[in-house]
Amino acid sequence: MAPRARMTPPGNAGPARRGRPGHSLDSLLGVAVAVFNERGYDATTMEDLATRLGVTKSAIYHHVPGKGELLRLALDRALDALFAVTREPGATGGPAIERLEHVVRGSVRVLTRELPFVTLLLRVRGNSPVEQEALARRREFDRLVTGLVRAAEEQGDVRPDVDPAVTSRLLFGAVNSLTEWYRPEGGLDATAVADALVATMFDGLRGVARPRRG
Amino acid sequence: MAPRARMTPPGNAGPARRGRPGHSLDSLLGVAVAVFNERGYDATTMEDLATRLGVTKSAIYHHVPGKGELLRLALDRALDALFAVTREPGATGGPAIERLEHVVRGSVRVLTRELPFVTLLLRVRGNSPVEQEALARRREFDRLVTGLVRAAEEQGDVRPDVDPAVTSRLLFGAVNSLTEWYRPEGGLDATAVADALVATMFDGLRGVARPRRG
Numbered sequence: 001m002a003p004r005a006r007m008t009p010p011g012n013a014g015p016a017r018r019g020r021p022g023h024s025l026d027s028l029l030g031v032a033v034a035v036f037n038e039r040g041y042d043a044t045t046m047e048d049l050a051t052r053l054g055v056t057k058s059a060i061y062h063h064v065p066g067k068g069e070l071l072r073l074a075l076d077r078a079l080d081a082l083f084a085v086t087r088e089p090g091a092t093g094g095p096a097i098e099r100l101e102h103v104v105r106g107s108v109r110v111l112t113r114e115l116p117f118v119t120l121l122l123r124v125r126g127n128s129p130v131e132q133e134a135l136a137r138r139r140e141f142d143r144l145v146t147g148l149v150r151a152a153e154e155q156g157d158v159r160p161d162v163d164p165a166v167t168s169r170l171l172f173g174a175v176n177s178l179t180e181w182y183r184p185e186g187g188l189d190a191t192a193v194a195d196a197l198v199a200t201m202f203d204g205l206r207g208v209a210r211p212r213r214g
Numbered sequence: 215m216a217p218r219a220r221m222t223p224p225g226n227a228g229p230a231r232r233g234r235p236g237h238s239l240d241s242l243l244g245v246a247v248a249v250f251n252e253r254g255y256d257a258t259t260m261e262d263l264a265t266r267l268g269v270t271k272s273a274i275y276h277h278v279p280g281k282g283e284l285l286r287l288a289l290d291r292a293l294d295a296l297f298a299v300t301r302e303p304g305a306t307g308g309p310a311i312e313r314l315e316h317v318v319r320g321s322v323r324v325l326t327r328e329l330p331f332v333t334l335l336l337r338v339r340g341n342s343p344v345e346q347e348a349l350a351r352r353r354e355f356d357r358l359v360t361g362l363v364r365a366a367e368e369q370g371d372v373r374p375d376v377d378p379a380v381t382s383r384l385l386f387g388a389v390n391s392l393t394e395w396y397r398p399e400g401g402l403d404a405t406a407v408a409d410a411l412v413a414t415m416f417d418g419l420r421g422v423a424r425p426r427r428g
Contacts, residue, residue, distance in 0.1 A: 042257070043256070162413055170414055171419075173391020174387040174388040176387065177387020178387075180383075181387075192377075196384065199375060201419055205372050205373065205415055205418075206416055
């Protein structure tokens with residue numbers, strides 16, 4: 001896969017200046033993702049993007065053949081970051097329960113860093129081949145997580161009374177909810193969120209070794 | 215609040231018959247919510263609804279003054295069901311941890327029963343006064359859940375190292391994820407989902423009283 005430069009956060013793209021493109025592909029992508037999340041991808045036109053960027057449509061066509069390519073780049077950015085976590089040493093060696101915890105913590109980190117990109121990813125419904133490919137990669141990620149839960153259960157580190165597929169969905173339901181409520185400016189950092197999530201879901205709200213009431 | 219008749223599930227609305235309305239407000243609402251979820255509320259026109267229902271627009275105007283009223287009825291149905299859970303005896307008496315579990319189990323039941331309505335609710339972004347009122351009611355529900363987590367923590371039944379607001383968001387992140395993956399025809403009933411969720415989040419993936427590895 002070709003390396004891609006890190007994108008400038010949308011907030012740093014500077015004020016829109018009509019007639020003076022001055023946008024890299026990365027800053028273009030940041031603005032496009034913000035507009036897609038606000039208006040919905042299907043409802044966004046190249047004209048909308050040009051207006052928001054303060055450039056002509058041809059300035060955008062200089063970078064990409066159309067909005068579908070912007071969508072593909074944005075979804076790949078989110079998915080590549082999530083899959084990169086699954087290839088880290090912490091996710092590939094050691095007991096499955098620790099690999100699972102590594103993937104959960106890494107996913108929280110990706111969500112907080114790439115919030116608009118993952119938000120867009122989670123809204124994809126499969127309305128085009130680009131979206132269908134993203135959904136297929138999401139399913140592959142889900143299978144990988146389910147496999148870790150199953151292996152941890154086989155190794156005796158996860159309670160045997162939960163279904164691995166349901167559990168991995170609930171776990172990533174909690175992780176993915178960050179796109180609904182996490183705001184980087186809120187003062188809560190990614191590590192604190194990951195700690196809370198792991199504390200709650202791995203050891204339980206009640207806390208380890210606390211007998212059940214009654 | 216005026217009583218409303220239970221709505222016929224969309225699947226029971228029968229085939230669309232052009233020129234023969236035959237739709238109650240409830241069957242109209244079921245179809246409208248399905249279309250809103252497919253196309254997005256903002257992108258749906260009364261013409262779209264009439265086409266799907268196989269009726270004229272005036273047959274819809276016979277029931278409601280516009281699509282905003284359909285949205286309000288749909289969001290109220292989801293919200294009324296969720297708030298009804300919080301007024302049940304299991305949610306209002308007893309230790310906070312048990313009230314919290316009751317609200318979580320009841321919410322899972324509401325989500326599985328009213329899946330399209332809650333799906334619509336969770337997509338609302340506040341683009342109109344109707345949507346803003348729904349968001350305000352969602353925030354009220356969140357505060358109620360956060361209060362239960364805080365009270366359970368004060369009563370010594372929830373570990374003291376988690377933030378009640380973050381915890382309640384993660385908990386309902388997992389609950390709300392049902393709108394993404396739960397399918398009633400999948401053979402998994404609401405009780406099994408609630409059991410898995412409570413087992414995982416209240417007692418932890420590792421299971422009660424299991425010492426941490428290491």
